[in-house]
Amino acid sequence: xxxxxxxxxxxxPSQSISIPMDHAAVPADQAVSRAAARHHTGVRAWALTLxxxxxxLVTYWPATFHDYxxxxxxxxxxxxxxxxxxxxxxxxxxGRPIYGWLLQSSYGQAGSMQDLHWxxxxxxxxxxxxxxVMFRGLRALGWPLASSLCFGVLMALLPASQVIAGWAVGWPxxxxxxxATLGFFIVEGTLSAWDDAGRGxxxxxxxxxxxxxxxxxxxxxxxxxxxxxxxAGALIARRDRGLAQTVRxxxxxxxxxxxxxxxxxxxxxxxxxxxxxxKSGRIAFEQHAGEKLLWFFTDAxxxxxxxxxxxxxxxxxxxxxxxxxxxxxxxxxxxxxLEWRRHGSARGLTWAMGLFGLPVFAAGISLLASERYATYxxxxxxxxxxxxxxxxxxxxxxxxxxPSARRTLAAGVTGLALFMAQHHVFALIAVPQGHExxxxxxGAAQVRLNAPSQPQIFALASSPRDISTATIYHDEFGxxxxxxxxVPKEMFKRAMHxxxxxxxNLESRYDFSEGYRLPPGQHxxxxxxxxxxxxxxxxx
Numbered sequence: 001x002x003x004x005x006x007x008x009x010x011x012x013p014s015q016s017i018s019i020p021m022d023h024a025a026v027p028a029d030q031a032v033s034r035a036a037a038r039h040h041t042g043v044r045a046w047a048l049t050l051x052x053x054x055x056x057l058v059t060y061w062p063a064t065f066h067d068y069x070x071x072x073x074x075x076x077x078x079x080x081x082x083x084x085x086x087x088x089x090x091x092x093x094x095g096r097p098i099y100g101w102l103l104q105s106s107y108g109q110a111g112s113m114q115d116l117h118w119x120x121x122x123x124x125x126x127x128x129x130x131x132x133v134m135f136r137g138l139r140a141l142g143w144p145l146a147s148s149l150c151f152g153v154l155m156a157l158l159p160a161s162q163v164i165a166g167w168a169v170g171w172p173x174x175x176x177x178x179x180a181t182l183g184f185f186i187v188e189g190t191l192s193a194w195d196d197a198g199r200g201x202x203x204x205x206x207x208x209x210x211x212x213x214x215x216x217x218x219x220x221x222x223x224x225x226x227x228x229x230x231x232a233g234a235l236i237a238r239r240d241r242g243l244a245q246t247v248r249x250x251x252x253x254x255x256x257x258x259x260x261x262x263x264x265x266x267x268x269x270x271x272x273x274x275x276x277x278x279k280s281g282r283i284a285f286e287q288h289a290g291e292k293l294l295w296f297f298t299d300a301x302x303x304x305x306x307x308x309x310x311x312x313x314x315x316x317x318x319x320x321x322x323x324x325x326x327x328x329x330x331x332x333x334x335x336x337x338l339e340w341r342r343h344g345s346a347r348g349l350t351w352a353m354g355l356f357g358l359p360v361f362a363a364g365i366s367l368l369a370s371e372r373y374a375t376y377x378x379x380x381x382x383x384x385x386x387x388x389x390x391x392x393x394x395x396x397x398x399x400x401x402x403p404s405a406r407r408t409l410a411a412g413v414t415g416l417a418l419f420m421a422q423h424h425v426f427a428l429i430a431v432p433q434g435h436e437x438x439x440x441x442x443g444a445a446q447v448r449l450n451a452p453s454q455p456q457i458f459a460l461a462s463s464p465r466d467i468s469t470a471t472i473y474h475d476e477f478g479x480x481x482x483x484x485x486x487v488p489k490e491m492f493k494r495a496m497h498x499x500x501x502x503x504x505n506l507e508s509r510y511d512f513s514e515g516y517r518l519p520p521g522q523h524x525x526x527x528x529x530x531x532x533x534x535x536x537x538x539x540x
Contacts, residue, residue, distance in 0.1 A: 048135065048149065049132060051149075051153070052128055052131040052132045052135055052149075052152050052153065052156075053125070053128035053129070053131075053132065054128070055128065055131070055153050055156055055157075055418070056124040056125075056127040056128045056131070056156040056157075056161070056165060057121075057124045057125065057128065059124075059156070059157065059165075059418050059421050059422045059425075060120070060124050060162075060165040060166070060421070060422065060425055061124075062422065062426045062430070063120070063165070063166055063422075063425040063426045063429060063430035064117060064120045064121050064124060064165070065117050065121075066426070066430040066431070066434055067113060067114065067434055067437060067438075068113075068429075068430050068431075068433035068434035068436075068437050069113050069116055069168070069433065069437060069481070069491075069494070070167055070168070070169070070429075070433060070481055071475075071481040071484065071487045072169055073113070073116060073168050073169065074481075074487065074490035074491050074493070074494045075486075075487075075490045076103060076107045076169070077107050077110060077113075077494055078490060078493060078494065079107075080103075080104055080107035080108040080110070081107075081108065084104065084108070085104070087100050087103050087104045087107065088100035088101055088103075088104050089277060089278070091103065092268070092271065092276075092277040093277055093278050093279060093280040094280050094282060094283065095218075095221070095265075095268050095280075095283055096218060096219060096220060096221070097218055097268065097271070097277065098215060098218040098219045099172050099218070099219045099220055102172045102175075102219065103169060103172070106119055106171070111501070112497075112498045112501070113437065113494060113498055114498075116168040119168040119169075119171055120165060120166070120167075120168055120170075120171070122171045123164050123165050123167075123168075123170050123171035123173075123174050124165050126171060126174035126175055126177075126178055127155075127156040127161050127164065127165060127174050128156060129178055130155065130156070130174065130177055130178050130181060130226075131152035131153060131155055131156050132152065133178065133181050133182065133185075134148075134151060134152050134155060134181060134229065134230065134233070135148045135149060135151070135152035137181070137185055137230050137233065138151060138152075138230075138233045138237070141230075141233055141234050141237040141238070142237040142238075143233065143236075143237055143392075144395065146395070146406070146407075146410065147391050147392065147395045150391050150410055150413075150414065151233075151387060151388060151391045153414055154307075154387055154391070154413075154414065154417055155229075155384050155387060157414075157417040157418060157420075157421040158307055158380070158383045158384065158387065158421075159303070159306075159307070159310055159376045159383070159424070160376045160377060160379055160380035160383050160384075161174075161380070161421070162376070162421050162424050162425045162429075163375075163376045163377045163429075163476050163477075164377065164380070165425055166425040166429040166430065167377075167429075170377065172219050172220060173220050173223045173377060173380065174223075175219070176216045176219045176220045176223035176224055176226070177223045177226035177229075177380060177381070179212050179213075179215065179216050179219075180212075180213065180216050180223065180224050180225070180226040180227040180381075181226060181227070181229065181230055182212060183209045183212040183213045183216070183227060184227050184230040184231060184253070185230065186205055186208060186209040186212070187205075187206070187209045187253060187256055188230075188234060188253075189205065190202050190205045190206055190209070191249070191252065209256070210256070210259070210260055210263070213227065213256070213257065213260030213261075214260050214263050214264050214267070216260075217260055217261050217263075217264030217265075218264050218267065218268065221261070221264075221365040222363075222365045222366060222377070222378040222379070222380065222381065223380055223381065224257075224260075224261070224365075225257070225361070225362045225363070225364055225365060225381040226362075226380065226381040226384065227253075227257055227381075228257075228358050228361050228362040228381055228385050229362070229381060229384040229385055229388060231250075231253055231358065232354055232358045232385045232388040232389060233388050235250070235350065235351075235354040235358070236351075236354070236388065236389065236392045239343060239347060241350075242346060243346045243349055243350055246350050246353075247353075250353075250354075254361065282371065284369070284370040285368055285369070285370060286367065286368060286369060286370045287370065292367055292372070293367075295372045295374070296360075296363065296366075296367060299372070299374035300363060300366060300374045300378075300379055300382070301359070301382075302321070302322070302325045303374055303376060303379055303383075304359065304363075304379050304382045304383040304386050305324070305325035305326075305328045305329055305386060306321050306322075306324040306325040306328065307324070307328060307383065307386075307387065307390075307417070308324050308416065308417060308420050309321045309323075309324040309420075310424060310428075310471060310473055310477055311374075311473050312471050312472065312473055313472050313473055313474065314470070314471070314472060316470055316471055317471070328386070328390055331390060331393050331394060331397065332355060332386070332389055332390060332393055334393060334397055335351075335389065335390075335392060335393020335394070335396055335397060336348065336351050336352055336355055336393070338393075338396050338397060339351045339396065340352075342396075354389070355389050358385045359382045359385050359386055362381035362382040362384075362385045363378075363379060363381070363382040365378070366378050366379070373474070374474075375474055375475070375476055376473075376476055377476065394409075424477060427469065428469055428471060428472075428477040428478045429476075429477060429478075431468075431469075431536075432467070432468045432469050432478060432479075432480070432533075432536070433481060435468055435533055435536045436462070436480065436481055436482050436491070436530065436533065437491065437495075439528060439529075439530060439532060439533070440459075440482075440488070440491045440492055440495045440528060441495045441498075441499075442528075443457065443459070443492070443495075443526050443527075443528035444492060444495035444496050444499055445499060446525075446526045447496070447510055447525070447526055448525075449500065449503065449506075449509050449510070451525070454509065454510060454511055455509075455510045455511070455525045455526065456510075456511050456513075456522075456523065456524045456525050456526075457492065457510055457511065457512045457513070457524060457525065457526045457527075457528070458512075458513050458514065458515070458518065458519070458522075458524040458526075458527050458528070459482075459488040459489070459492065459512070459513075459514040459527075459528040459530065460514075460515070460516070460517070460518060460527070460528065460529045460530055460531055461482055461483060461484070461485070461488055461514055461515065461516050461530055462480050462482045462483045462530035462531060462533055463483060463516065463531070464480070464483060465534070466480065466483070466530065466531050466533040466534050467479075467480055467533070467537075468533050468534070468536040468537045469537075470537075480533070482530045482533075485514075488514045488528075488530065489512060489514055492512055492528070493506075493507065496510070
């Protein structure tokens, strides 16, 4: 009995074929074997579901429940309780009103720093949900089981996913990507129904998908373009489409996304014009296309290609970073060449169009915006698109290997990615930020609220020289929160609140000041020296 090939191997869309049978004539032993097969399939489905959900949870667990916060966490916690609406107004000024509402709601439910654990836990769960939806979606499109599973697992371990899992403010980024993925499959189902001359619920499905993408664009625009990831998966799987048909299909999907983004932009512009929200000066379009493309290829794209080694402002592991990016690029080109040779020039052009065009499309918001800050959180969609093509390319390049060798390769890469992801989030986000929080907490614990005179507290703000990690990349990995003019004060307020949750008007019972130098000739009851962070330095 021969097993039918998958759509990626055969070049045909996967189909479910039903064969009528006379159940009364089925022998008892066959009925038992079929029941056993159904049971085995059910067990495997549950095992795969648990694997996709548990991988990010297990990977990021040490960081998830570590006591730490980031610069925005402290102010968000205070503003959510003391100044309702401030977070919403700030995020809306940057074109993300629903993001602001989500943060206001989640921080409003948090009563202490330890409650941030559950926001990070939610981010890990959402990453697992994205992996599960992508796994099932790729399987429905015709991807092999192993390739679909590898993508679902590795997607949750990308550097962009690490930032999302390590930041309490990052869970809406993952929620946006999940909604965008669902939006794609709704639209794709609508297009299939149209091709099959179905007219039943097409209008309703289109409106639902448009509403979902409109919401995504008002949460976090870069993650809304995660829509491009299942789009890449579908382009890879559907070898039965010709070049012209593929171009038309891509055009319909991209036009849909463009329409949703325009509607969202029109919505926020109307809110600005009516004075409901104030527009931030950071909302501006890029005026120099050539320079922006150069920035994309020299800064953003290498971050997306190097999926294991982090970029580093100090260029400590620059050689490894470049080597990883070059290796991934070589594998992607190798997959393109192999596709061209095996399936002809038309298919090769289709693959090239997706490989070179969809990452640019996925990074479209960053290319349109005037800012040039190559952060990982803004390239989640682009990194996942590149991963999609990478998994398909490696699958094709190793198709002649023995099954055991392919399983060993997959297990080795996944294990390495899991180890690196856990290390990056714990050692470069949780631990250094935890050290800052602990220093503030130790200082706050020394304050005597019942002293005869009002306690005088001074915080020596940290400097870039005080980082406790050898690796640092922008404000995401290895950075300091206390190296600013306002964060130490917010951190101290939060520490005092967590230590004395039942004491009213805490701020009126002490005098807090901060600076980069201790004022001469003044007495302070408590001095919090953030320069002590240097003693925690570790060669990560």
